[in-house]
Amino acid sequence: MRAAMNTKTGRSSLQLHSTAKKNGEMELSLATVTEPNPGPDEVMVRIDAAPINPSDLGLLLGAADWNSAKVSGTRSNPTVTAPMSAKVLQAMAARIDIPMPVGNEGAGVVIEAGKSDAAQALLGKTVAVLGGAMYSQYRCLNVNQCLSLPPGATAADGASSFVNPLTALGMIGTMQREGHKALVHTAAASNLGQMLNRLCLKDHIGLVNIVRKKEQEELLQAAGAVHVCRTDSPTFMQDLTEAVATTGATLGFDAIGGGPLAGQILTCMEAAANRNAKAYSRYGSTTYKQVYLYGSLDMSPTVLNRNYGMAWGIGGWLLTPFIEKIGPAAFQALKQRVAAELKTTFASHYSQEISLVEALQPETIAAYSKRSTGQKYLVTPNKGL
Amino acid sequence: MRAAMNTKTGRSSLQLHSTAKKNGEMELSLATVTEPNPGPDEVMVRIDAAPINPSDLGLLLGAADWNSAKVSGTRSNPTVTAPMSAKVLQAMAARIDIPMPVGNEGAGVVIEAGKSDAAQALLGKTVAVLGGAMYSQYRCLNVNQCLSLPPGATAADGASSFVNPLTALGMIGTMQREGHKALVHTAAASNLGQMLNRLCLKDHIGLVNIVRKKEQEELLQAAGAVHVCRTDSPTFMQDLTEAVATTGATLGFDAIGGGPLAGQILTCMEAAANRNAKAYSRYGSTTYKQVYLYGSLDMSPTVLNRNYGMAWGIGGWLLTPFIEKIGPAAFQALKQRVAAELKTTFASHYSQEISLVEALQPETIAAYSKRSTGQKYLVTPNKGL
Numbered sequence: 001m002r003a004a005m006n007t008k009t010g011r012s013s014l015q016l017h018s019t020a021k022k023n024g025e026m027e028l029s030l031a032t033v034t035e036p037n038p039g040p041d042e043v044m045v046r047i048d049a050a051p052i053n054p055s056d057l058g059l060l061l062g063a064a065d066w067n068s069a070k071v072s073g074t075r076s077n078p079t080v081t082a083p084m085s086a087k088v089l090q091a092m093a094a095r096i097d098i099p100m101p102v103g104n105e106g107a108g109v110v111i112e113a114g115k116s117d118a119a120q121a122l123l124g125k126t127v128a129v130l131g132g133a134m135y136s137q138y139r140c141l142n143v144n145q146c147l148s149l150p151p152g153a154t155a156a157d158g159a160s161s162f163v164n165p166l167t168a169l170g171m172i173g174t175m176q177r178e179g180h181k182a183l184v185h186t187a188a189a190s191n192l193g194q195m196l197n198r199l200c201l202k203d204h205i206g207l208v209n210i211v212r213k214k215e216q217e218e219l220l221q222a223a224g225a226v227h228v229c230r231t232d233s234p235t236f237m238q239d240l241t242e243a244v245a246t247t248g249a250t251l252g253f254d255a256i257g258g259g260p261l262a263g264q265i266l267t268c269m270e271a272a273a274n275r276n277a278k279a280y281s282r283y284g285s286t287t288y289k290q291v292y293l294y295g296s297l298d299m300s301p302t303v304l305n306r307n308y309g310m311a312w313g314i315g316g317w318l319l320t321p322f323i324e325k326i327g328p329a330a331f332q333a334l335k336q337r338v339a340a341e342l343k344t345t346f347a348s349h350y351s352q353e354i355s356l357v358e359a360l361q362p363e364t365i366a367a368y369s370k371r372s373t374g375q376k377y378l379v380t381p382n383k384g385l
Numbered sequence: 386m387r388a389a390m391n392t393k394t395g396r397s398s399l400q401l402h403s404t405a406k407k408n409g410e411m412e413l414s415l416a417t418v419t420e421p422n423p424g425p426d427e428v429m430v431r432i433d434a435a436p437i438n439p440s441d442l443g444l445l446l447g448a449a450d451w452n453s454a455k456v457s458g459t460r461s462n463p464t465v466t467a468p469m470s471a472k473v474l475q476a477m478a479a480r481i482d483i484p485m486p487v488g489n490e491g492a493g494v495v496i497e498a499g500k501s502d503a504a505q506a507l508l509g510k511t512v513a514v515l516g517g518a519m520y521s522q523y524r525c526l527n528v529n530q531c532l533s534l535p536p537g538a539t540a541a542d543g544a545s546s547f548v549n550p551l552t553a554l555g556m557i558g559t560m561q562r563e564g565h566k567a568l569v570h571t572a573a574a575s576n577l578g579q580m581l582n583r584l585c586l587k588d589h590i591g592l593v594n595i596v597r598k599k600e601q602e603e604l605l606q607a608a609g610a611v612h613v614c615r616t617d618s619p620t621f622m623q624d625l626t627e628a629v630a631t632t633g634a635t636l637g638f639d640a641i642g643g644g645p646l647a648g649q650i651l652t653c654m655e656a657a658a659n660r661n662a663k664a665y666s667r668y669g670s671t672t673y674k675q676v677y678l679y680g681s682l683d684m685s686p687t688v689l690n691r692n693y694g695m696a697w698g699i700g701g702w703l704l705t706p707f708i709e710k711i712g713p714a715a716f717q718a719l720k721q722r723v724a725a726e727l728k729t730t731f732a733s734h735y736s737q738e739i740s741l742v743e744a745l746q747p748e749t750i751a752a753y754s755k756r757s758t759g760q761k762y763l764v765t766p767n768k769g770l
Contacts, residue, residue, distance in 0.1 A: 058667050059667050091692070094659075094662065094664075094665035094666075095665040098665065100665070257691060258691075263686075274479070277479065279479075280479035280480040280483065280485070281479075282443050282444050283703055283705075286706070293691070296691065301648075301688045301689055301690045301691070302688070302689040302690075302691060303686045303687070303688055303689075304686055304687040304688075304689070304699075305686045305687075306642060306643075306678070306681065306686070306687060306701075307476070309701065310679075310701030310702070310703045311701060311703075311706070312700055312701050313698055313699065313700030313701075314689075314698065314699050314700065315697055315698030315699065315700075316691075316694065316695030316696060316697050316698075317695070318668055318695045318696075320668075321671070321696070
């Protein structure tokens with residue numbers, strides 16, 4: 001066990017680093033860094049749980065070939081490397097030889113606190129935290145980056161309090177701000193998708209869930225989903241058009257990114273809009289249709305056949321700009337809702353808990369990099385140390 | 386000569402019709418229709434000139450195979466038909482067997498006027514008109530659809546007062562409303578592109594012109610264009626990035642639609658934005674980049690490789706919704722500017738003048754359907770009758 005040392009200049013902390021190296025290798029390693037002592041408005045959090053979200057995998061693994069991973073170093077301080085193609089290496093230009101800490105969110109116990117009342121109030125509390133580098137033993141964070149968990153909630157309960165819950169709430173918020181009344185969501189059996197389904201059911205918002213397979217359809221139906229369309233069905237386009245017409249969905253959030261799917265959603269929205277068309281218009285319907293790409297599960301190009309008139313848009317969507325748009329008060333309200341519904345609407349489930357050392361094992365990397373439905377990994381940075 | 390009859394119920398007028406027929410043929414023919422006598426706020430305009438704009442060709446020709454066109458009927462009243470593929474026929478479902486009049490804009494002389502002062506004021510005047518069905522001898526139109534031309538301007542001078550001038554002004558207006566400071570434009574040697582170039586030079590707005598060929602580059606340079614990038618150059622992407630960085634353009638208008646070009650513009654905008662990046666961000670720059678597709682010269686799918694972070698959008702753009710957004714007062718101001726600069730900034734040049742009968746000749750259709758640079762056709766509906 002490597003103990004974390006507390007000194008005048010800070011606390012020693014083991015931290016997972018991902019480094020794209022000039023020699024063409026992507027390297028994962030554990031470094032010992034020093035977290036500074038908390039300032040007046042800061043707290044030191046012992047990170048007990050941090051999820052591996054799809055949004056962490058890009059920074060963590062890049063697009064290296066992890067099937068060809070090689071391990072070196074010692075059992076308790078291993079290093080794992082995987083080769084990158086020349087094209088991937090080029091895309092990494094801005095991070096070459098810079099060790100990147102990883103992990104957008106987590107939860108743990110406040111073990112030290114700065115002088116301010118806000119910081120002192122958190123001492124001993126279990127908090128959810130947002131801010132990067134969460135695959136670390138300790139993190140010194142501003143009180144604004146912490147969300148005090150309700151009594152009885154563990155670090156594992158609160159580890160995913162930000163990314164998925166706020167993304168689901170951000171989709172609903174975007175829908176409301178941009179004047180749409182229902183949603184289409186792809187990769188809808190994901191942890192996020194299941195959460196969005198619970199949220200829409202609770203808030204009485206129409207949701208069309210798109211999945212690839214029968215098991216995913218059944219999973220969502222068991223959770224009460226009203227509209228589930230399967231891309232592997234020969235009637236997919238008809239089914240989607242029907243569900244879009246029924247719900248009035250004119251906004252989609254797509255986690256896939258590549259291929260025809262985003263365009264197919266627009267095609268079905270246009271077909272639904274034209275059901276009530278009274279005259280031919282060569283520019284299509286005047287119903288505005290939007291699909292946001294928030295993920296890139298398929299890295300291949302997005303292909304748009306543009307058979308949906310002229311009133312459409314496609315673009316990238318990220319949580320951070322949405323939070324900036326709504327302002328601090330609205331953001332605070334969203335966080336309070338997450339805390340209040342942490343064990344219901346916003347509950348996350350993990351299939352595996354792994355230590356920092358286990359996160360570097362090739363077979364474990366192979367498993368969590370798959371992003372399979374129902375497989376979600378929780379890193380426990382203080383386990384086994 | 387077929388004279389136009391004026392009766393109690395209206396004026397007989399020859400009108401070009403495009404009909405997608407259930408049997409799989411697209412048909413162009415001349416029909417005799419009755420234009421109603423003008424109401425109080427209406428005027429009867431003898432259409433002396435109406436351009437064939439790219440935006441007219443979709444309705445006029447569909448996607449039929451005009452290389453296999455067949456002529457029937459008489460010399461003075463011909464009918465021309467061309468076969469459509471099953472897929473094209475399906476896309477025409479909403480207009481099957483409905484004769485569609487064509488021609489978005491034109492100009493001519495007011496030969497009758499309603500009782501209102503506004504209508505009477507136009508009597509005898511040469512006016513530019515907007516409102517469809519302009520490949521007609523006569524059109525009864527509301528005074529709001531007419532723009533009185535300055536003294537000395539002919540119908541040919543004023544025939545293209547709306548579509549191209551307002552589109553160019555609409556691009557600038559969209560840029561201003563959406564917070565961009567410079568523009569990228571594709572197919573930039575088109576009549577519209579040359580007009581946009583003159584407008585941007587006059588208004589001191591940065592414009593990056595994208596063209597396919599050396600002749601088009603030279604044409605724009607001779608007109609004073611500062612930035613011209615050629616897609617046939619091996620340094621196209623570097624050239625475009627440089628021009629985008631110099632102008633600060635974060636908004637593009639693309640007439641091509643299909644293929645990689647819209648995405649390439651975003652790629653170069655992102656590369657320009659990242660020139661000043663201080664740290665690696667896996668989500669790309671925070672600079673918002675937008676490309677609007679306003680045409681579809683390439684009907685193939687739009688291909689987006691998404692190597693430009695998350696702050697981007699692509700969508701359709703049409704003049705009409707823009708005009709609705711800005712409201713009547715701003716629209717009126719734009720029209721007045723067009724009238725004031727009709728022979729300078731907004732001048733259009735025609736390579737050919739054709740009658741309604743000539744517009745139906747296969748060799749003429751073959752020529753104007755090519756949309757070649759420098760080839761612009763003017764229909765003169767009262768010529769040769």
